[in-house]
Amino acid sequence: xxxxxxxxxxxxxxxxxxFRREGHDVLNLKNASKDEIRKCSLVIVCLPxxxxxxxxxxxxxxxxxxxxxxxxxxxxxxxxxxxxxxxARSAWTYVGGHPMAGKERSGYANADAxxxxxxxxxxTPYAFTSEVTVEWLKSIFSEIGFARFVVxxxxxxxxxxxxxxxxxxxxxxxxxxxxxxxxxxxxxAGSYQDMTRVATVDPDIWTDLFLSxxxxxxxxxxxxxxxxxxxxxxIRSGDAATLRTLLxxxxxxxxxxx
Amino acid sequence: xxxxxxxxxxxxxxxxxxFRREGHDVLNLKNASKDEIRKCSLVIVCLPxxxxxxxxxxxxxxxxxxxxxxxxxxxxxxxxxxxxxxxARSAWTYVGGHPMAGKERSGYANADAxxxxxxxxxxTPYAFTSEVTVEWLKSIFSEIGFARFVVxxxxxxxxxxxxxxxxxxxxxxxxxxxxxxxxxxxxxAGSYQDMTRVATVDPDIWTDLFLSxxxxxxxxxxxxxxxxxxxxxxIRSGDAATLRTLLxxxxxxxxxxx
Numbered sequence: 001x002x003x004x005x006x007x008x009x010x011x012x013x014x015x016x017x018x019f020r021r022e023g024h025d026v027l028n029l030k031n032a033s034k035d036e037i038r039k040c041s042l043v044i045v046c047l048p049x050x051x052x053x054x055x056x057x058x059x060x061x062x063x064x065x066x067x068x069x070x071x072x073x074x075x076x077x078x079x080x081x082x083x084x085x086x087x088a089r090s091a092w093t094y095v096g097g098h099p100m101a102g103k104e105r106s107g108y109a110n111a112d113a114x115x116x117x118x119x120x121x122x123x124t125p126y127a128f129t130s131e132v133t134v135e136w137l138k139s140i141f142s143e144i145g146f147a148r149f150v151v152x153x154x155x156x157x158x159x160x161x162x163x164x165x166x167x168x169x170x171x172x173x174x175x176x177x178x179x180x181x182x183x184x185x186x187x188x189a190g191s192y193q194d195m196t197r198v199a200t201v202d203p204d205i206w207t208d209l210f211l212s213x214x215x216x217x218x219x220x221x222x223x224x225x226x227x228x229x230x231x232x233x234x235i236r237s238g239d240a241a242t243l244r245t246l247l248x249x250x251x252x253x254x255x256x257x258x
Numbered sequence: 259x260x261x262x263x264x265x266x267x268x269x270x271x272x273x274x275x276x277f278r279r280e281g282h283d284v285l286n287l288k289n290a291s292k293d294e295i296r297k298c299s300l301v302i303v304c305l306p307x308x309x310x311x312x313x314x315x316x317x318x319x320x321x322x323x324x325x326x327x328x329x330x331x332x333x334x335x336x337x338x339x340x341x342x343x344x345x346a347r348s349a350w351t352y353v354g355g356h357p358m359a360g361k362e363r364s365g366y367a368n369a370d371a372x373x374x375x376x377x378x379x380x381x382t383p384y385a386f387t388s389e390v391t392v393e394w395l396k397s398i399f400s401e402i403g404f405a406r407f408v409v410x411x412x413x414x415x416x417x418x419x420x421x422x423x424x425x426x427x428x429x430x431x432x433x434x435x436x437x438x439x440x441x442x443x444x445x446x447a448g449s450y451q452d453m454t455r456v457a458t459v460d461p462d463i464w465t466d467l468f469l470s471x472x473x474x475x476x477x478x479x480x481x482x483x484x485x486x487x488x489x490x491x492x493i494r495s496g497d498a499a500t501l502r503t504l505l506x507x508x509x510x511x512x513x514x515x516x
Contacts, residue, residue: 120445120447122444150445165447168450168452170489171486173504174482174485175482185378186407188378189377195430196512207505211498225487225490228486231428232476232479250435255458
């Protein structure tokens with residue numbers, strides 16, 4: 001099968017290496033001709049989130065009938081909403097996609113054929129998308145190691161991702177921006193490394209991701225700040241009983257959601 | 259050498275296994291006789307933080323002259339202050355200790371002879387503690403894999419630990435206590451796992467650790483909440499420039515403090 005990829009950063013590059021290893025022809029669609037685009041049975045757009053819709057619309061007449069177009073943007077509402085009308089009237093199919101995989105460092109230099117091994121892949125089809133197409137996507141993506149598929153709608157996706165991913169990136173960045181961070185060596189262990197690991201992500205891409213999902217992320221982040229304030233108040237007033245309860249609730253929540 | 263350990267949880271049990279593997283005689287000092295305690299050249303107290311001082315004071319007359327007593331409590335100010343007078347007038351030596359290693363689950367069942375491999379060990383001697391004793395401790399602890407030693411005072415220890423460890427445990431607990439956590443599967447990847455990993459720690463022990471260092475932890479946590487509020491305000495108002503700056507500062511801070 002011929003698979004076209006637009007955007008050869010960490011994610012696009014990892015798709016390229018992984019699908020090549022499985023024996024597929026992979027085309028880099030940067031500056032590709034219409035003939036090359038027309039050859040692709042599957043196109044994966046791995047551009048920064050706000051560039052996905054413009055690129056697909058620009059090439060709306062270039063895809064062959066039956067081509068399946070997906071993407072890797074970490075927000076789905078803005079992308080899927082903007083593409084709905086174009087997708088509805090085209091003979092190719094767009095299905096929103098989001099591979100739940102990444103690294104602390106972006107760029108093709110960090111691309112890795114094993115990046116998706118064991119990861120989850122989320123698809124956000126429209127109500128009018130055929131189920132056969134989604135099943136076909138699952139089978140193709142399972143070839144390169146995805147171990148779990150979630151099919152949901154963009155609203156649910158963006159709510160969950162605000163919590164599981166965007167909040168984690170805000171926390172990591174805020175955590176490391178303390179004057180004490182430069183002296184952590186010798187005083188830190190795994191928990192500090194875990195907290196600060198993803199503070200190195202690309203500021204431009206993550207600004208776009210955050211602002212493309214701002215109202216949901218605002219809610220999730222505000223709830224988190226409120227919970228933190230609960231611990232802070234208990235610590236400040238020496239309220240051991242409350243602190244014990246909060247920590248026990250955290251342990252129970254983690255245990256019930258491994 | 260005979261090494262006595264009081265407290266056979268995760269940390270005490272890991273010291274037991276690690277020192278045994280190196281050929282030392284390790285005695286569990288729970289219910290040990292005075293003769294047994296007197297045999298120990300080194301005693302490591304791995305009890306919960308607030309039980310360290312009472313146990314050492316109770317046995318102040320049982321240690322042999324020249325015995326070195328250390329501990330593993332995650333706070334050093336309260337412990338070292340309370341033991342200063344006893345230590346100053348005894349023929350044995352107390353040196354505060356804190357191994358920067360742990361696991362998500364406490365208890366002897368999780369003890370591991372390799373727990374300390376590559377970890378940092380912090381010692382907080384008094385001004386009157388001989389340097390020879392500290393060097394001797396370093397050499398003994400390096401046998402079981404510690405790769406870095408920090409010698410500092412209890413105030414500096416407690417400030418750094420509030421940031422590198424205690425704050426991480428507050429964050430992890432608060433992070434997972436969201437209604438969305440029970441649905442994370444399929445929507446989460448490494449960053450979520452990292453954020454929530456240590457939410458399972460023992461609520462009693464960590465309540466004592468937090469409240470034994472409450473004013474410093476209050477400051478560190480308040481600064482963190484203030485920083486988070488900065489991201490929240492920028493997200494709410496759609497201020498891309500500020501968000502990009504905050505994320506770039508986070509990346510720079512992480513890069514300069516690997």
